[in-house]
Amino acid sequence: MELPESGSHTTANTPAARPSRSLWWLWVVLIAGVVLGVWYFRGSRTPSEAANPSAPATPGRGRGGSGGMGNFVVPVVVAPAQPDDLPVYFNGLGTVTAFNTVTVRSRVDGEIIKVAFKEGQYVHEGDLLVQIDPRPFQVQLEQADGQLAKDQAQRKDAQVNLERYKLLFDEGVIPQQQLDTQAALVGQFDGAIKSDQSQIDNAKLQLTYCHITAPISGHVGLRLIDPGNIVHATDASGLVVITQLQPIAVLFSLPQDDLPQVSTKLRAGAQLTVDAFDRDDTQKIATGKLLTIDNQIDPSTGTYKLKSVFNNADTALFPNQFVNVHLLVDTKHNLTIVPAAAIQRGPQGTYVYAVASDNTVKIHAVTIAQTTGNRVGLSDGVNAGDLVVIDGQDKLQDGSKVTPTVSSGNNSGAQASSNTAPASPGAPAPPAPNSPRRQSGGSRR
Template identity: 40%
Template sequence: MPKRRWWIVVVGALSIAALVLALRHRTTSRQQGASAARDAAAARDRPVPVLVATVERRDVPLYLEGLGTVAAYHTVTVRPRVEGRLDAVRFTEGHTVRRGDLLAQIDPRPFAIALRQAEAVVARDRALVASNRRTLERSRSLLDQRFAAQADVDAALGAFEQSQATLRADEAQAAAARLNLDYARITSPIDGVTGLRQVDPGNVVRPSDANGIVLVRQIDPIAVMFTLPQDELPRIAAEMARGELPVEVYSRDGSTRLGVGALAVLDNQINQATATLRLKAVFANPARALWPDQFVKTRLLLTTVRGALVVPAAAVQRGPQGTFAYLVSPDQRVVVRPVRVDRIEGEQALIADGLSAGDQVVVEGTSRLRAGARVQTRDGGGRGARRTAAP
């Protein structure tokens, strides 16, 4: 009997201990669950560092950007207009020349001799015309006195008119000889810059020479040929009809502005292979910042939107319901605000509806945001859309 009671006592004690442990484990689990829930809630409400910008109302220029090539305003291959031995070259390669400046001299002696011969023939013809005129006058006088026949007058008149025709032909020959002598002096037809000399003195040059003597290019003013999508043609033509359209030109990497000019010409056809339109702009180039065949970037100022609402393009998000922005409320929580974008211009978005001047919108850090999330911002200042950096 005592042994049985001992077992009952042991079993009861073990049961009580197990019950105590179970209750303690349940209490601990509940406490841990509550703590985890509190931690999760705290994590969800922890401020998210973001970069924000302030919506501004200001004038925004609208540009059309393209790629182009610099071209000389005028290009002339200076060729001889008569054949002869090149006596001298009077220009310095790469230097500026003016219209009419002497560039080269062909041996003038053969042309001077030909001119003297032609002038001698003209002098003979004039003497013959004068003699035939006197003969005609005498014949007419004798006819009036009935001492000559009409046939004599007709013959004298024919000789006179024939000598006049011969004189005119020989005068033309003399003018051609004089012109050839002038052509022996090769002058620049335009203001420009000379290139490399294509022939040396002592060589015989001809009008048919493909390379000529030198290439002269006018580079002040200078032109830029560039292309834009054909879909922009209606807007460009409409704005061009209202007035001059400025064009900015930049270095190929876009880091340096090389000049500001004006749109001059729209090409009269569209390239079907590329669906682009060629345009020509003209620039003053006194410092020679632009050089023929140089690759450049262009920006055509199409128009200026007055009083536009502007934010960085990064502030505009896209979702299943359309475009929206994360608006920062005064209590530093974000609100999902649907917006209607008028256009994207470079790194700027022009807002048609949904935002107001002075609103703050998130531009970086949007991947961790949700509606109602708290954010932490710090005013970074700056012009345009103000940017605020996270700490």
């Protein structure tokens, strides 16, 4: 029997043996990973969690909390609570309306010989707008004057004859009927004279209608006529439209639930301030006063209409412009103001994280008295000067160590983070509900 060559029975260097050694190292790595994971999990749990393995782990423990790894410090953004008063606004959607709008029309038929305004020009009441050819009406006036003179002369002659007839009647020369006829003739001429005078007055009136002036002060729009056009009193389009912009009105609506508070203020003689903001509700355009409220509620919408007036000296408001309206109805005094991003909500209520002097956070239950925009007024729970966390709450619990950075004043990012902050210590919370629109106007950005 032939023996195999030396080395032919050794499998250490054969290709079949190499995968077995690779699998062995893979199992070693997996087992080591499991051991490290169990060690890390047990080290990060609190004693109470270790005693109750079925209980869910508490967020905030471990690497980001005060337990587990021990000394991990959470970076947060903070803002100081400040004492202040907070306004209460009722907010609505409004439309700018001209205080007065007039379509100027001709009251006589005739040819336009002059247009005295420029499109878009501001005109004062009584300024000349259009001149219509007055000559036809001047002729009518002269005719009426001539007829009046004729009738006055005839009346005078009839009156002289009447006086003569009276003498003849007294002497018995003429009968009573002839005297009465002459007296009636004088009366006819009296009537003719009155008619002539009315014709003169009418002709003068037609002449004044040829001189068309502005009935109100305001801005004229695009002209609808040109010199040489023939206009008629029956034309529906008119000559030009004048719109009064100073002052100007804004009509807006509010829910009927707001009516008692607003009407009570008006009956007491209060001057309620109204702010008009742009379409984006970010830029204040003008400030005015509430003028009146409508006398009925719209049953289809459950709202009522209000009318406010603005001086509009800079003509920033324009008819039919859409605006957001903020009606100031009250002011809450002596509140502690914090950014809306600081407010957290959970099953235990509303709270904030306040930073203590040792750079640890404490949970403070708070009571919200008023929310206006991104400012929240608290009646208790936080003192003026306390630093409250406005960003980074998702990694915090009571007693967590933090590295605070004071906010520069722009809380837009903090506001966004507050919507995903935990609702209570140790449990995630849904986003804080938005403030009611009717009280969210207040101080803007």
